[in-house]
Each structure stands twice: as structure tokens, then as C-alpha cells.
Amino acid sequence: MLKFIVKRLFWMIPSLFAVSFLAFVLIQLPPGDFVTTYIATLASSNEVIDQNTAAQLRERFGLDQPMLFQYLKWIWGIISRGDFGMSFEWQQPVSGLIWERMALTLVLALASLIATWAIALPIGVYSAVKKYSIGDYAFTAFTFFGLSIPSFLLALVLMYVAAVEFGADVGGLFSQEYETASWSIGKMYDLLTHIWLPVAILAVSSTASLIRVMRANMLDELPKPYVTTARAKGLSEFRLLVKYPLRIALNPFISTIAWLLPNLISGSVVVAIVLNLPTAAPLLLQSLMAQDMYLAGAFVLLICALTLIGSLISDILLALVDPRIRLE
Amino acid sequence: MTDILSITPRPPGIKPLLEVKNLVTEFPLRTGIFKAVNDISFAIEPGKTLCVVGESGSGKSVTARSILQIVDQPGRIASGSIVLNTKDGKSLDLAKLDPRGKAIRAVRGRDISMIFQEPMSSLSPVHTVGDQITEVLRLHLNMSKAEARKEAAELLRQVEIPNPEQALDRYAFQYSGGMRQRAMIAMALACKPQLLIADEPTTALDVTTQAEILDLIKRLQQTTGMAVLFITHDMGVVAQIADDVLVMHHGVVKEYGPVDQIFHTPQDPYTKMLIGSVLKLEQKAEIRLARPPLDTSAEPILDIRNLSMHFGEMKALNDVSISLLPGETLGIVGESGSGKTTMGRSIMRLYEPTGGEMHYRKANGQTVDLAKLEGAELKAARRELRMVFQDPFGSLNPRMTVAQVIGEPLLVNGILKGKALDEKVCHLMEQVGLDPAGRERYPHAFSGGQRQRIGIARAITLNPRIIVADEATSALDVSVRFQVLDLLMRLQDELKLAYIFISHDIGVIRYMCDRVGVMYRGKLVEVGEAEKVCNNPDHAYTQALISAIPRPDPRDRDRSRRFRYVEPAHTDTSNVKNGSSAR
Amino acid sequence: MVDVTITNDRPDRVAVASQWQLIWWAFKRHKLAMAAMVVTVAMYIVAIFPGFFAINDPILQNARTTFYPPQRVHLIDTTNGFEIGLHYYPTKLTRDPETLAAIYVEDKAQKKVPIQFFGRGYTYTVLGLFESNIHLLASSDPSKPLFLFGADRLGRDVYSRTVQGAQVSLSIGLVGVILSLLLGIILGGISGYYGGRIDFVLQRVIDFVLSLPTIPIWLAMAAALPQGWPATLQYMMITIILSFTGWAQLARVVRGRFLSLRTEEFVAAARLDGVSEGRIIFRHMLPSFSSHVIASVTLAVPAMILAETSLSFLGLGLQPPTISWGVLLREAQNIRSIATAPWLFMPGLAVVVAVMALNLFGDGLRDAADPYNK
Secondary structure, three states, rough: OOHHHHHHHHHHHHHHHHHHHHHHHHHHHOOOOOHEEEEEHHHHHOOOOOHHHHHHHHHOOOOOOOOHHHHHHHHHHHHHHHHOOOOOOOOOEEEHHHHHHHHHHHHHHHHHHHHHHHHHHHHHHHHHHOOOOOHHHHHHHHHHHHHOOOOHHHHHHHHHHHHOOOOOOOOOOHHHHHHHOOHHHHHHHHHHHHHHHHHHHHHHHHHHHHHHHHHHHHHHHHHHHHHHHHHHHHOOHHHHHHHHHHHHHHHHHHHOOHHHHHHHHHHHHHHHHHHHOHHHHHHHHHHHOOOHHHHHHHHHHHHHHHHHHHHHHHHHHHHHHHHHHHHH | OOOOOOOOOOOOOOOOOOOOOOEEEEEEEEOOOEEEEEEEEEOOOOOOOOEEEOOOOHHHHHHHHHHOOOOOOOOOOEEEEEEEEEEOOOOEEHHHOOOOOOOHHEEEEOOOEOOOOHHHHHOOOOOOOHHHHHHHHHHHOOOOOHHHHHHHHHHHHHHHOOHHHHOOOOOHHOOOHHHHHHHHHHHHHOOOOOEEEEEOOOOOOHHHHHHHHHHHHHHHHHHHHHHHEEOOHHHHHHHOOOOEEEEEEEEEEEEEEEEEEEEEEEEOOOHHHHHHHHHHHHOOOHHHOOOOOOOOOOOEEEEEEEEEEEOOEEEEEEEEEEEOOOEEEEEEEEEOOHHHHHHEEEOOOOOOOEEEEEEEEEEOOOOEEEHHHHHHHHHHHHHEEEOOOOOOOOOOOOOEEEEEEEEHHOOOOOOHHHHHHHHHHHHHHHHHOOOHHHOOOHHHOOHHHHHHHHHHHHHHHHOOOOEEEEEOOOOOOHHHHHHHHHHHHHHHHHHHHHEEEEEEOHHHHHHHHOEEEEEEEEEEEEEEEHHHHHOOOOOHHHHHHHHHHHOOOOOOOHHOOOOOOOOOOOOOOOOOHHHHHHH | OOOOOOOOHHHHHHHOHHHHHHHHHHOOOHHHHHHHHHHHHHHHHHHOOHHHOOOOOOOOOHHOOOOOOOOOOOOOOOOOOOOEEEEEEOOEEEEEEOOOEEEEEOOOOOOEEEEEEEEEEEEEEEEEOOEEEEEEEEEEEOOOOOOOOEEEEOEEEEEHHHHHHHHHHHHHHHHHHHHHHHHHHHHHHHHHHHHHHHHHHHHHHHHHHHHOOOOHHHHHHHHHHOOOOOHHHHHHOOOOOOOHHHHHHHHHHHHHHHHHHOOOOHHHHHHOOOOHHHHHHHHHHHHHHHHHHHHHHHHHHHHHHHHHHHHHOOOOOOEEEOOOOHHHHHHHHHHHHHHHHHHHHHHHEEEEEEEEHHHHHHHHHHHOOOOOEE
């Protein structure tokens, strides 16, 4: 078991490097750089910067060096000092800008994950056990609907309903008085009263796909001989259901973290932008538009790293609960 | 038939343990209602063994499951009664109970328990064996955790699983096949049931393991006094263990009576056919006996020398040398994991042998080493060496018509095409006893036996000289098996073929082969005349193997002849994983 | 055991039925999937000939029809006796006395405007080949245009724009998936066919790609596209961006199929028959998994459509004046716009219908894809 975890952790290293390189290359892709964008912004307000100043700016930000060198410098800063570089646009260290937003991103993703599981598990089991019942059809209809509606559209519709029917603004994660306040019980509570909407929106599509996964898993397990064995022992239907097929169908369910988390994070990006949540997404979009490369790079890197860690956790969990993986 | 429910004479006033009357179990299908069990009646006496025997699709398994009302969805009992008479004099009609109710659940696992064909998939892969056994004890006998564990260990000891304390904490996949079935039996016996239903419990096991499991059930039956309902397709097993026999075919009872009567004075033609087919395997085929003796002085057509095939650590084939004469049928016999299939596939070069030589003598007398051929030469050799596969379903591409399957070798080798190809395909189909009119059909339109004929037609398409047949008849029912075996022998004489016939079934080998090689753990332990090896073997392993085969005669039940082979230099220390050190 | 699950009333027909025949029979039994297939096909027909199905020129701006609401279409006219025929009435503009917001009221005093089938309207090109001005529905009075789904901020017809948007949105899903499929088949095929070390490395790469969150990656890639590029180039780049992560899922499917087929006995039998590697792949293996791949592809298309819609909606995908559903939904981004003109959600409805139809269709295909199992 320990060997398995160590091996799995070892595999994380190349993945993390690949992700960081990918993030850096992506940010480097656009033609021109921050200085070009900066000059263009200034030019629109009739300020002109001469070539010398531009060159000085480039030198200050290290933009005149070869890309690989810039990458190595960047990654070394992260590993050795947790220094993600400077945000050109905000004129302050990236690490000062990202952590709270990343934390809120994580909170949102985890809350959605838990909500998704809590809803999808019982419904998936019910749908499989009562196959072709009215309930099963109703849930199946819901899953197809949930899979078909883009999360941003759902967010827009809910915002519209809230605004028109209730006159409420449902954007953001905090009320105005808490927005800039430091953390307190009150702020936590305020977060809870706001976070349910984005969580619900995100949970709709992921719940839909997870219900289908769970239903299929259960339908695979239900006709297996060990279920008949358990029945022949005299166990009640409910008890045998929970102890055997459900327990075994849970294993593939756990491995869904590996793809559910990336999906949730992807979805949360769009929803966060629509609802204007103070998570990583709106700032990421803004920094991408402005070619604020270190800031955007840090976000892409951290978000990808988050999902990689998610798949690591799901693999370890899977090994913990499945003796076939643990002992082979 | 209802008035002679019970065969054994019984003192008046004592009821049979279980009385089944006019049972009908049906499955609603899209096309109508299918009666898997159609109006059958029988009785089981306390302490006795009733064997229900039949081929696939006879409804024997559904009968067994109907008793506990655990028929797979959407099957249900339509009519009839299943009366259980318990020791305390109570009678209970199981057919009337709600399949999910408390009353039937109290019977399951306590009064009547069940074991199944596939012990691996019948045990949960993620729960320890101990967990699954203690569950029954705690459920029906209200034992505490500690008591149940102690009792479970005792049960494992009873079924002769070594180190029961440790074995409790292991998972089913850490057990060997035989050990898993022992664990299943321990689980079934936990509450000392009055009836054990065994649904083909030894079909998935090797013949030596089967013998041990049968012995175990018999001994436990003697000590506990339980009755056994044993479902099987194997008449040999029936002859060895049954008191009474019920022969089923397509959901109805063909014959019902004491074992001796069934075997020695069978009335029904179907029963006679079943018994005839096992008795046939007791001697050489008539076609074989009618044939002039082989020219044993001829140069071998295939000479295998020191052939080895290693998969990593595992030596699937370990230094095997054997030769094949022209026109000869060479049998290769062994249990699962003996390397016999690896040998067939290595000869065909589906596997790349790790070492050794395979000298093949062409028609012009020139020899080539099959192990070293590549490219066009290998392709040329494969036209003269052909293979028949075990699985009549998986070995035919379901997406090609029969004409395409049979004609493909001719087409891709550029021999025939168009109308000539079509005519040749028709001719080949006639040769293997198929109607050429069906050549535009797809394999799914054919039965198992017919598909195997298609496979044979494909094998003889290119006028081969050697055919390797890997368990070619194992997947077939007995009634079809002989037709295919006889076809193979007829073709052999017509086409002057040499066969390498791989099988786990000594009976088939004896029926079919001239010589036989016995394989054990990758090694060839004995080679000799089929008659000699099958009836009077030299090697201790072969002797053990032969002794384990159930004799199809209820009057010949001497179990004392049976023994287990233990490899002399190789003593196994791992206790549970390997079944060979169990006794 | 492998056997055919189809039990047809005519066994003689089943006996000679090819795989596609069997799949079609199984699929036909699935009523919902059949309906979804009809919807899917209909939507793609619309996507091929959007001009024919549109009513008004989708790019025509009209200051007088800003946020014009959807109009009612009548079938029965009882003003002068009893007449049957699609028609609508011109509207009268009034203003809310308090908020001064525009309110359009149907003006039955004016003459009704009949709707013509196959009438003449604005001129459009069919697949860039020839011009036509025949439309499925056309207003008989072009000076009083018909707005089925209302008009947007610039007074453009939302219905015609939605129909036009189908072309880009539906095709981008298809093209993106075909691109992904090419990558997936090549890489998955190599991985599954050769196995061993190559397989191990490609497996790690597939796992890695699958564990990435797609939207941030797409955003970063899309941000690199210069704003001024022509529409077709933009379109191609967006499909490439979407395929960048989309191939992994398909590669995994292809690999799995290849691996399991490699061990099938009929493949071994074909090899012994002297069948060449090429023929084994194309004659034996490819037909065996093509139905599965088609099902997977059908299920991947809606994901691509959703992706394009999300990207364009965020402003990093296709850019106006290109018309796609995502671009159209940008109009609905502003809470004030949708509060005054909720019909701006109509392209969203089109997305939901298209994605749902494709999902149901693909689901039915997947269920029917293997007629030989169980």
C-alpha cells in the first residue's frame, strides 16, 4: 500500500512539471507581450511611449530573455520561495493576489463535489434498483436535461428569475458589508448564504452525469452471482443491496473524482464569471485579456495542479477501499 | 407421475424433506412467455442425494433456484407447490411465500442453503471470506461477533482449509479455485441446513479438485445428515454420488428414479442417449478401431524438441519434446494451467516460443523449423498447419457471413475468387455436414455445434496436413460432442490429416487419440499409446488424474482408489493460495 | 457467451442480417432515441441551409425595432368570415406611462399580413455555391417584418440569427469531433495495437490530458488568438483548440477496443488464415469497433457544442460578426438586457434542444452498438 502511494506520488512530479510548462507556454502564445498591450492601452489615452522606454520596461520584467530561461526562472522562484512573479497590471506580487481567490475556488469546487455526491448516489441507486419505474424515467429525464443545459445559461436564467421575480441580485459570494472585511464567523455565515446558488448550478450538470454513472455501475453489479449468494443466505433485500452491490459499485464511483473535479472547476470558471464571484476565474479572464502572464500563468498552473491532486486522491482512496488494488 | 413422487420406500407417517409438485417457473419475454421449468415434480428424502441432470437450457438450474425463490429477474413461479417438512414436524409451502418476505428469508441459509458454479464470482470481491461467513451466523443464529468468528474458523477447519484463522481475513481472489468452493461450502453449512442445493459446484474445477469437493460434500453429508440436491450435466458425477436421479430436458422431466435403475435400465430415449454418450468415452471410437494401424516407422511430420515458452517468471512450457506421425492423432491432456493450450498456440506461432525447435516435414520431404520461420515462409507453413479453436462463438467473426469466414483463407492467399470460391465454399460446407444454402447467413444464426463445423471447414480449406484442435469439443453439449468428434475422425481419414488434439477430458482423448502426452505444470510427464496411458499409466500424476475421473457406473463407487498427486521435490509452503497442498 | 440479443419475428431475416442491420433494429426499438435522431437530422438540415429557413436577413440592423418582442402568429382569421392561413398583424408602439418603456401591441385594426410558404425574401447563398431568395416562411409585406423570436439590441431578428447560428455551432461540434477522432484513432490505435512501452507512455499522456480542467486551458489558448483574424481562420483555430483536449477521451475508447479485440480468437484465426495485418485491422477489427466509435463520437459532439458556446459566450471564442449560438448568447450577458428582452434566451433554448437530442441519440446508439453481446 505504502509502495503504491509512493509510486503514485512519484508519478505526480512529471505531471506537475508538464502542467507548469504547459501553463507557461500557453501564456507565452499570444503575439507580443505585456508591454505591447500596455503601450496599446496608453496609446488609446493619447500617451506615447518611445522605443527606449519600452525596451527598459521589457528589461525590467525580464521579457527580453529567451523563453526557456524565463520559464526556469519562474519555476525556480515558485519552488524555492513560493514566488509566482510580479503581476504587471496590478504592480504587486502574484502570490498576494491569488491565494484567497484560489481558496474560494477550492471551497466552491469541494462544496459542489459533495453536493453532487450526496444527490447522485441515492438517486443513481434508486434508478438502478427500480429500473424502468416512473421514478427512474423522471430522474433519467432530469439527467438528460442537466447534461444539456450549459451552466452559464442556467446561471443567467436563475439570475434573470431572481432579478425579475424577486428583485434580488444573486451575484457574488459575499454581501457588500463583508466583501472587504477580514474573516469572521459572520463572514463565514454570509458565504454560506451566497454559495448555495453557484453550488446548485454546478451540481446540476455533474449530478446528471454522476447519476448515470452510478445507475450503470449498479446495473452492472446487480445481476452478479455474489448478489444471488447473498440473497440465498437470507439477507433482506435492503441489507444485501447496501452491503454488496452498492459497496462494489462505489469503487468506480470514487474514481469519478478524477474527472469530476476538472469538470467542476471548468464549469465553475464560467459560472464564476457570469455570477461575478470572487474566485480565480474572473481574475484569470482579465489577466488573459491583458496578457498579464505571471498572474494568468499562476492561475492556470494552480488550477491544473488542483485537479491533478484530485486524481491522486481518488487513486489513493480507490486503493484504500478496494482490496483487489491494494493487495495485487 | 405425481403419485410416485418419492422413489425410495419410506415408513408411513414420515414425510420427505422437500416435496415439489407440478412446479412451473416462467420468464415473460418480448415474444411471449417462456416456461423454463414446465410442470415438474420430485421429492428429496432426508440425508439423501438427488441429482438433477440435463444439458444446457434444460431448466435444471432454474429448478434449483425456484426452491429458494431466487430465480433471476424477470422469472417467477407461476404454479405448483414446494413443501418443506422441517424436523419439528412443520410444513411450509415455499412457492406461496413472498420472494422478498421474512418467511422465505428465514428458510434461506438456515434450513436450505446453496452453493454455485463459479465460486470466484459468487463470493464478494471486496469482503473477506470471514466476513461473509460470520454474516450468516449472526443473521440466523444471533451470535456475537466473537462467537461467530470462532464458529467460522471451525467451519473452515471442517472443510479442510489450512490455517483457518488467517484464512478468515483473506479475500476470495487470494484463494485457489478449489479453496474458494470449500469456503462457499463452509458458508452454506454454517447453520447446519437440512438441505444443501449445489448448482454445478464442480463444473468450473479441474477433475482432481472436483473429486475432492465431491468427497468433502459426501463426508459432510454423512456427519450432518443433510440432504443434497445436486445439479450437474456430468453423468459420471451422477453415477458417483446420486441416490435418486431426475433427468431434465427443455424444462420437463424425462425420467425420474433411483440411480441404479437410471443407469442400468433406463426407459427414456433421452436418458439412454445421455448414458450412451458417457459410456462411449470408456473406449476407443469405432471408426478408430476399423482403421488399419498406423505406420509407426514413418518419419515424423512434426518433431518438437525442447520447446519452452516463458511468460516472465512463469514457465508455461518447460522443455517439451514430442513428435507427431503422419496421419496420427496425438492427444495432449492436462488440467488448467498445465501449459497444453500454450503448446498449441506456440506450434501455430500465435506465441513466440522462448526456446526450442519445431521441425516440420513438408510433403516433398524437406524439413523446416517452425520456430524460426518468418514472413512468407511462415505464411506458407500456416497453410499446411491449421487450428480449430475452443470457443465456437468467439472464434468466428460475427460480422462476416459464413461464406466469407470459410472463404477468407482462399481469398487472401490468392487461390480462388468469385464463382470458383463460392463453389469451393459450398463443397466445404457439405464436407462438414452443413447445408450450403445457409452460406450467406451470419454465425449468430447457427448453434454451437454448427459453428464448430464452420470452424472445421475453415481449417480444412487450404488442404492442410496437420490440424491443432484446442479443446475443440469442450464447449459443446454431450449430444453434439460426438457428432463433431466423429466428423473430425472422418475428415482425418478422407484428407490424410494428422491431429494434435488438446483436451482436459481423458474420455475424449481415449475415444479419439492414437497416442497421448500428459502435461503437468508446463512439463510433459508421460507419453504413450492412448490405450495404455488412459487405462494403465506409469507416471504417478497420470495415475492420480485417471483415478479422479468419476466412473459412469453407480455400482463402481470405490473412492479409496482415488489419491492426490504431490510433486516429489516440490513441496508447497503457501497455505491457502495453492490447492495442491490441501490434503 | 456471445449471442445475438435481437429476437425478430422473422428468424430468416435475422439469420442473414449484417451488424448494421442488427444495430438498426435494436436502435429502432428505442423510441426516444429515434425521436432524438429525427430532431438531430432536422437540426443539421437547418444548419446546412440556414438561409432557406431564416425569415429576415440575420445581419440587418434596424433602429426602429430595438428589443422588438416576439410576434404572435395566427392560423384562423374570423374577421371576414372564416379563413385559414398563417398570418400576423403589424404592431402599434405605445409607451408605459411611468417607465416610458416601449410596449408593442398587436394592431388588429390594420390589415393582417399573410405568411407565405416558399415565398421570396432576402437573397442568401447556399453553401457558397449559388444564390437564392426562396424561404420556407416569408412575410408578404417586407416593410412590416415578422419577428418570431423578437429582435435584439440592434433590432436584428433573433429567430433568423438563431437559425443562422446553427450552422456554425452544430458544425463546429462535428468538425471538432472529427479532428479529435483522427487524433484519437491514430494515438489510441497505436497504443492499443502495439501495446508495451508505447502504450504505457501514451496511457500516461491520456490520463494527464483527461485530468486537466478544460475551460482554463481553452481560455488561455483562445486568448492567444489575435482579434482581427478572418472568421474562417478563427473557426478553424477554435476547433483545433477544442480538439486539443477532446482527443483523449476518444483515444481511450479506441485503445480499449483495440486491446480487447487483439485477444479475440477470431482475430487470431484470421492471422492463421494468412490475412495481412492491414486486412486484419480494416476487415476484422475496424468493423468490430466502428459502431462503438460512432456512438462515442455522437456523444462527444454535444460536449463540443457546449464548449464552443461557453467560450464564445465568455468573449474568447468566435467573435462577432460571426453568428454562433455562443456569440448570440453574449447579448444575454447583461442582466438589464435580459430583464427587458427575455427572448434573448432563445438561442440558449436551441443549444439545449440540440445538445439533448444529440445526447439521447448517442445514448441510443451506444445501447444498440453491440448486437452480439450477452
